[in-house]
Amino acid sequence: MAERVFITGMGMVTAIGDNVAGNLERLRRKESGLGFTDYINTIYKEVLPVGEVKQDNAALFRMAGIPVQAGFSRTTLLGLVAMQEALQQAGISHLQDEPTGFINASTVGGMCDTEKVYFDLINPDKSGEFIQSIHTLDCADCTQRIADTVGFTEHLATISTACSSSANALMFGARMIKAGMYQRMVCGGTEALTRFTLNGFNSLKNVDRQFCRPFDQQRTGLNLGEGAAYLVLESESYAKANNSTILAELTGYCNTNEAFHPTSPSPEGDGAYAAMKNALAMSGRTLEEVQYINVHGTATLNNDISEGRALERLFGTAVPPFSSTKPFTGHTLAAAGAIEAIYAVLAIRNNIIFPNLNFSERMEELQIVPETELKEDVIINNVISNSFGFGGNNASLVISKYEG
Amino acid sequence: MKVKCYIQGMAAISPQHTFDGDITTAPFVQTESNRLVCIEPDYKPFIPGNSLRRMTRVLRMGLTTALKCLANSGVATPGPIVTGTGKGSLQDTEKFIKEIEQYKETALNPTPFIQSTYNSVNGLIALQQNGTDYNNTFVHRGFSFENALVDSMMLLQEGASHTLTGSFEEMTEEHFYIKSRIGQWRTAPVGNTRLFEQHLPGTISGEGSAFFVLTAAQTPASKAAISGIKLLYKPSEERLSAVLQELGADADLVISGDNGDSNYARYYELLGEVLPKPAIPFKHLCGEYDTAGSFALWLAAALLDTGKIPGEWFPMVKELPGEFRKVVIYNHFFGEQHTVMVVEKVNG
Numbered sequence: 001m002a003e004r005v006f007i008t009g010m011g012m013v014t015a016i017g018d019n020v021a022g023n024l025e026r027l028r029r030k031e032s033g034l035g036f037t038d039y040i041n042t043i044y045k046e047v048l049p050v051g052e053v054k055q056d057n058a059a060l061f062r063m064a065g066i067p068v069q070a071g072f073s074r075t076t077l078l079g080l081v082a083m084q085e086a087l088q089q090a091g092i093s094h095l096q097d098e099p100t101g102f103i104n105a106s107t108v109g110g111m112c113d114t115e116k117v118y119f120d121l122i123n124p125d126k127s128g129e130f131i132q133s134i135h136t137l138d139c140a141d142c143t144q145r146i147a148d149t150v151g152f153t154e155h156l157a158t159i160s161t162a163c164s165s166s167a168n169a170l171m172f173g174a175r176m177i178k179a180g181m182y183q184r185m186v187c188g189g190t191e192a193l194t195r196f197t198l199n200g201f202n203s204l205k206n207v208d209r210q211f212c213r214p215f216d217q218q219r220t221g222l223n224l225g226e227g228a229a230y231l232v233l234e235s236e237s238y239a240k241a242n243n244s245t246i247l248a249e250l251t252g253y254c255n256t257n258e259a260f261h262p263t264s265p266s267p268e269g270d271g272a273y274a275a276m277k278n279a280l281a282m283s284g285r286t287l288e289e290v291q292y293i294n295v296h297g298t299a300t301l302n303n304d305i306s307e308g309r310a311l312e313r314l315f316g317t318a319v320p321p322f323s324s325t326k327p328f329t330g331h332t333l334a335a336a337g338a339i340e341a342i343y344a345v346l347a348i349r350n351n352i353i354f355p356n357l358n359f360s361e362r363m364e365e366l367q368i369v370p371e372t373e374l375k376e377d378v379i380i381n382n383v384i385s386n387s388f389g390f391g392g393n394n395a396s397l398v399i400s401k402y403e404g
Numbered sequence: 405m406k407v408k409c410y411i412q413g414m415a416a417i418s419p420q421h422t423f424d425g426d427i428t429t430a431p432f433v434q435t436e437s438n439r440l441v442c443i444e445p446d447y448k449p450f451i452p453g454n455s456l457r458r459m460t461r462v463l464r465m466g467l468t469t470a471l472k473c474l475a476n477s478g479v480a481t482p483g484p485i486v487t488g489t490g491k492g493s494l495q496d497t498e499k500f501i502k503e504i505e506q507y508k509e510t511a512l513n514p515t516p517f518i519q520s521t522y523n524s525v526n527g528l529i530a531l532q533q534n535g536t537d538y539n540n541t542f543v544h545r546g547f548s549f550e551n552a553l554v555d556s557m558m559l560l561q562e563g564a565s566h567t568l569t570g571s572f573e574e575m576t577e578e579h580f581y582i583k584s585r586i587g588q589w590r591t592a593p594v595g596n597t598r599l600f601e602q603h604l605p606g607t608i609s610g611e612g613s614a615f616f617v618l619t620a621a622q623t624p625a626s627k628a629a630i631s632g633i634k635l636l637y638k639p640s641e642e643r644l645s646a647v648l649q650e651l652g653a654d655a656d657l658v659i660s661g662d663n664g665d666s667n668y669a670r671y672y673e674l675l676g677e678v679l680p681k682p683a684i685p686f687k688h689l690c691g692e693y694d695t696a697g698s699f700a701l702w703l704a705a706a707l708l709d710t711g712k713i714p715g716e717w718f719p720m721v722k723e724l725p726g727e728f729r730k731v732v733i734y735n736h737f738f739g740e741q742h743t744v745m746v747v748e749k750v751n752g
Contacts (some may be wrong), residue, residue: 139543
């Protein structure tokens with residue numbers, strides 16, 4: 001019998017807070033983190049809203065507890081801030097005490113820094129300190145700098161499946177525990193805003209000039225965000241022997257491909273439907289036992305139709321309360337799955353459902369509407385968290401209350 | 405991991421003639437530049453013309469290798485698709501960075517952005533083969549392909565009947581220059597047959613794509629078995645020695661990732677000390693790149709399957725072993741990601 005997998009530590013930084021408690025407070029106060037960028041050099045500075053972490057790199061170095069040094073990209077720094085909190089919350093002071101793997105996720109690595117020096121890198125007439133950021137372009141750079149700073153020496157991996165990357169990182173880590181390879185894994189993702197990504201999504205014409213409006217008839221697209229989040233996963237036997245504080249259980253997950261289109265989901269939400277259905281089946285929970293769904297809900301025209309139809313197909317007329325938290329954080333791409341997994345744990349532990357901000361008009365294609373108010377004192381035992389990405393990559397997680 | 409799986413079929417595009425024909429008869433390609441470039445096949449039999457026109461080089465290479473691998477394996481559906489790539493589509497990344505600058509962030513064509521996404525090859529394979537199963541892409545330098553292999557072996561253990569597992573990597577002129585700035589390549593041109601004559605700082609760059617259909621159960625068509633894999637991050641010499649000993653003690657052929665680079669030659673010397681056995685190199689065939697380990701696995705399986713080592717491909721090896729049944733592959737990527745794989749003969 002494979003081990004159950006428990007969540008025993010969490011750390012995060014997003015546009016609405018530098019730690020888990022800060023995020024919860026802003027979620028409760030319904031305060032969005034969307035605004036304009038202070039750090040990206042773009043002509044869209046005052047045109048396209050983003051969910052930016054309002055700490056410059058010098059502040060992030062301080063928060064991560066390390067001296068300012070070359071080669072540490074903003075992606076790495078955001079990751080380190082979240083990692084330090086996750087380890088601290090899990091009570092891990094020496095990673096070597098128990099062999100611990102680290103599965104990270106990133107969509108463009110340190111592009112936020114690389115793009116600033118790229119034309120110098122390819123110019124033989126230029127030289128200087130920028131040469132030290134030569135490695136930041138690839139996705140493993142942030143993973144290894146985080147690993148080396150906090151002391152991971154065991155299994156390392158970086159996953160890049162676009163917007164579902166860190167959901168897949170959590171899944172991979174959980175499977176390694178179930179396969180008996182490790183008793184403890186730390187999984188999540190980190191993402192910094194870049195001119196590259198902003199222009200990428202803008203060229204696809206799916207960025208909203210207003211604050212994003214998931215599941216609203218008038219929605220026109222997403223807002224990008226940045227942040228990082230990591231969760232400590234432990235096997236049941238290790239968590240119990242170690243007397244770990246168990247925050248929640250990862251009871252189900254599924255990764256499936258839609259094989260429909262390189263960037264668009266199918267209108268009937270085949271991939272989303274299959275991912276949710278299979279993840280729920282794995283968890284052993286029934287449809288009626290799901291009290292909240294933290295949807296992918298990017299507010300692009302296609303995602304919300306597809307995901308909404310998948311919800312209606314799976315749950316029929318009894319779709320549980322659902323909301324997208326992207327209007328708080330922006331779409332943080334590789335970090336989104338882990339950030340929203342933490343929100344799922346917070347929903348369970350605090351008996352709350354987060355509101356879907358900026359909603360006013362039901363979509364004509366759907367019968368369902370998201371939760372728009374903070375709902376308190378609701379019993380939440382099981383949450384589905386969705387992350388869907390380019391390349392048809394669909395990932396769903398089921399996170400459940402720990403009940404012994 | 406010590407779970408066994410079987411290579412049902414495979415395909416590789418590389419700087420050698422690996423895509424068509426048989427390793428025992430294919431001529432060895434000698435090179436004189438420090439950048440080994442893939443011999444690309446005719447893609448038209450594999451990819452419809454209108455799709456092919458939009459795709460950049462590494463997408464074509466990755467997709468075509470995957471399709472050929474499926475055809476060679478005789479499976480109806482790809483099953484789970486798991487890949488590794490260190491750098492994804494460099495061409496698209498470079499193009500989009502430049503177009504942002506050139507067009508001042510306006511009226512940009514999204515295609516290079518979409519294709520620069522690391523999992524775009526996976527998406528294309530799934531799309532063309534209606535592969536709706538599990539789909540994952542690892543992007544971690546010298547651990548990219550090997551993580552895909554670990555993931556695949558777990559999937560087989562969890563009950564999948566087979567997986568499509570592979571890698572794809574390209575080197576561009578621009579990126580070759582960028583990495584030359586930190587001394588990754590030899591400063592003077594070195595022919596691939598002379599790569600190991602003298603260990604000097606730097607190596608030769610390479611590229612390629614290799615795909616495998618892996619099965620949980622052995623079949624009459626199985627080409628080889630993968631019986632062990634270990635990933636070691638910046639290991640101490642003691643740790644590395646112990647793992648080499650553990651996985652390789654009873655191997656009768658060593659495939660070494662030696663790339664002629666004196667900066668990190670110590671680890672390959674250690675390999676020779678811990679496992680003093682018949683050994684062959686492979687980087688003179690494919691060059692150095694993040695997912696070169698996948699080429700080594702292809703080579704090991706091809707040698708085990710045919711039962712002989714073509715002497716022409718290894719002019720620098722004085723005495724080639726006649727018989728071998730168990731191969732251990734050791735490779736590392738610029739001293740950071742170290743990997744050990746064990747490949748065994750099956751079906752005879």
